[in-house]
Amino acid sequence: MALDGVQALVFDVFGTVVDWRSGIARDATPFLAKHAPAASATDFADGWRRRYSPAMEEVRSGRRPFTRLDVLHRENLEALLPDFGIDPGKVTPDELEALNLAWHRLDPWPDSVAGLTRLKAGYIIAPLSNGNIRLMLDMAKRAGLPWDAILGAEVSQAYKPTPQAYLRTAEVLGVRPEQICLVAAHNGDLAAARRCGLRTAFVARPVEHGPGQKIDLVAEQDWDVVAADFVDLASRLGL
Amino acid sequence: MALDGVQALVFDVFGTVVDWRSGIARDATPFLAKHAPAASATDFADGWRRRYSPAMEEVRSGRRPFTRLDVLHRENLEALLPDFGIDPGKVTPDELEALNLAWHRLDPWPDSVAGLTRLKAGYIIAPLSNGNIRLMLDMAKRAGLPWDAILGAEVSQAYKPTPQAYLRTAEVLGVRPEQICLVAAHNGDLAAARRCGLRTAFVARPVEHGPGQKIDLVAEQDWDVVAADFVDLASRLGL
Numbered sequence: 001m002a003l004d005g006v007q008a009l010v011f012d013v014f015g016t017v018v019d020w021r022s023g024i025a026r027d028a029t030p031f032l033a034k035h036a037p038a039a040s041a042t043d044f045a046d047g048w049r050r051r052y053s054p055a056m057e058e059v060r061s062g063r064r065p066f067t068r069l070d071v072l073h074r075e076n077l078e079a080l081l082p083d084f085g086i087d088p089g090k091v092t093p094d095e096l097e098a099l100n101l102a103w104h105r106l107d108p109w110p111d112s113v114a115g116l117t118r119l120k121a122g123y124i125i126a127p128l129s130n131g132n133i134r135l136m137l138d139m140a141k142r143a144g145l146p147w148d149a150i151l152g153a154e155v156s157q158a159y160k161p162t163p164q165a166y167l168r169t170a171e172v173l174g175v176r177p178e179q180i181c182l183v184a185a186h187n188g189d190l191a192a193a194r195r196c197g198l199r200t201a202f203v204a205r206p207v208e209h210g211p212g213q214k215i216d217l218v219a220e221q222d223w224d225v226v227a228a229d230f231v232d233l234a235s236r237l238g239l
Numbered sequence: 240m241a242l243d244g245v246q247a248l249v250f251d252v253f254g255t256v257v258d259w260r261s262g263i264a265r266d267a268t269p270f271l272a273k274h275a276p277a278a279s280a281t282d283f284a285d286g287w288r289r290r291y292s293p294a295m296e297e298v299r300s301g302r303r304p305f306t307r308l309d310v311l312h313r314e315n316l317e318a319l320l321p322d323f324g325i326d327p328g329k330v331t332p333d334e335l336e337a338l339n340l341a342w343h344r345l346d347p348w349p350d351s352v353a354g355l356t357r358l359k360a361g362y363i364i365a366p367l368s369n370g371n372i373r374l375m376l377d378m379a380k381r382a383g384l385p386w387d388a389i390l391g392a393e394v395s396q397a398y399k400p401t402p403q404a405y406l407r408t409a410e411v412l413g414v415r416p417e418q419i420c421l422v423a424a425h426n427g428d429l430a431a432a433r434r435c436g437l438r439t440a441f442v443a444r445p446v447e448h449g450p451g452q453k454i455d456l457v458a459e460q461d462w463d464v465v466a467a468d469f470v471d472l473a474s475r476l477g478l
C-alpha cells in the first residue's frame with residue numbers, strides 16, 4: 001500500500017476540503033448589494049483571498065507574532081473595502097464581523113464528508129490548515145466534517161509552509177514525519193510537507209479558483225498518492 | 240436557563256468522562272501477573288495516579304518546561320515499579336510503552352457517550368483535560384467520544400489548575416471566560432475554573448476512586464448546574 005506505516009492523514013482545508021470561493025461570494029452578496037451594488041461577489045472573494053498569503057507572511061517572516069487567521073481575515077476585509085469603492089466608515093463593526101465569519105461557513109466539496117468518513121475508519125484524520133481552531137471547529141460542526149482533532153497553525157503556532165507547521169503537527173501526534181500524510185489540492189503545500197519528510201497525497205480541485213483555473217490542475221511531482229477526490233482516495237487506501 | 244450565553248462545554252476527562260481506575264487496573268493485570276503476581280491491580284492504578292499531580296507540579300511551578308502527560312505518565316510508571324517490588328531492569332521498554340498507553344484506552348462511564356451526543360447538539364463540546372492531544376484523540380476514537388475539538392493542557396501549554404489552562408481555552412474558542420462552562424466531577428477543578436470566570440457544572444462520579452470513595456461525593460459550592468450524570472445534564476440544559 002502507498003501509505004504503509006502512516007497513522008494520520010492531515011488535510012489542507014481551504015480549497016482542498018471546502019469551496020472557499022463560492023462560500024465567500026455567497027455570503028458577500030447581500031453585503032455588496034447594500035454597499036457596492038455593481039461589484040462582482042466572486043471578484044470580492046478573490047480579492048479577499050489574495051490578501052491571505054501576504055498577511056501570513058508578516059508572521060512567517062517573524063515581523064509579527066503569531067496572530068490567528070480570524071484576525072488577519074478581519075484586517076484584510078477592512079483593507080479590501082476601498083478596492084470596491086466602499087467607505088469603511090459607512091460599514092458597522094457588526095456587519096464586518098458577520099461577514100468575516102463567512103470563512104466559518106464554507107461548504108465542503110460534494111465528496112468531502114463521504115470520503116473523510118471512510119478515511120476515518122483507517123486513519124486519524126485532522127485538518128492541518130492555516131485556519132484557527134474556532135474557525136475549523138465551526139466549519140466542521142456546520143458541515144459535518146468528522147475530524148478526530150483540530151490541528152494546524154494555531155496548535156503549531158506556525159503558518160504553512162513554514163516547516164514548523166508540519167513538524168510540530170507530527171510531534172503533537174507523537175509520530176515521525178513519515179508517519180503522517182498531507183492531503184492537499186496544492187502542489188506547493190505538498191512540496192513543503194515532503195521537504196519535512198511527510199508523505200503526500202494530491203487531490204485536484206479544478207474549480208477552486210473558478211472555471212478558468214490555471215494552477216494545480218495536475219500533480220507536479222510523484223506524490224505518494226494521486227486521487228480524483230476523497231472517495232477515490234479512500235478506495236485507493238483500501239477503505 | 241442556568242447556562243444562558245454559554246457557547247461551549249469543556250470537560251475534565253480522567254474521572255469525569257472516563258473511569259481511569261478500572262481501565263488502568265485492567266491493563267496492568269497481565270503485566271503484574273508476569274512481574275509482581277501478588278500485587279493488587281487497583282493498588283497499582285492508585286499508586287500510578289498518586290504520582291500524577293506531583294509530576295505536573297514541576298511544570299506548574301515553572302521548574303520544568305511544559306512536558307506532555309504521556310511523558311510524565313511514563314516517568315511515573317518507571318518510578319512506581321520498585322514500590323511493587325519490580326526491578327526496572329527486568330522490564331523491557333516495549334512493555335513499559337504498551338502499559339503506558341493504557342491511559343489511551345480508558346472506558347467512558349456508561350452515560351458519557353449518550354450524554355455528550357445530546358450535549359453536542361446545543362454546544363461546542365471539547366475536553367479541557369491535562370491529557371495530551373494524542374492521548375485524548377486515541378481515547379475518543381476508541382470510545383466514540385464525539386468531541387468537536389481536542390483542547391486542554393497541550394493546546395494551552397499549561398496544566399490545570401493553573402489559570403492559563405482555563406483562560407487560554409476561552410481565548411482559543413474566541414469567547415469570554417463566562418461563555419464557557421467546565422463540566423467536572425472534582426470540586427477543586429471547578430473552583431479554579433470559577434476563579435477564572437468560567438461557568439461550572441458538577442457531575443458526581445462516586446466510584447472514581449473505588450467503593451470507599453470519600454471525596455467529591457457532593458457539590459461543595461453552588462455550582463451553576465449540578466447533575467446526576469451526563470444524560471441528566473443534557474436534560475437540565477434542555478437537550
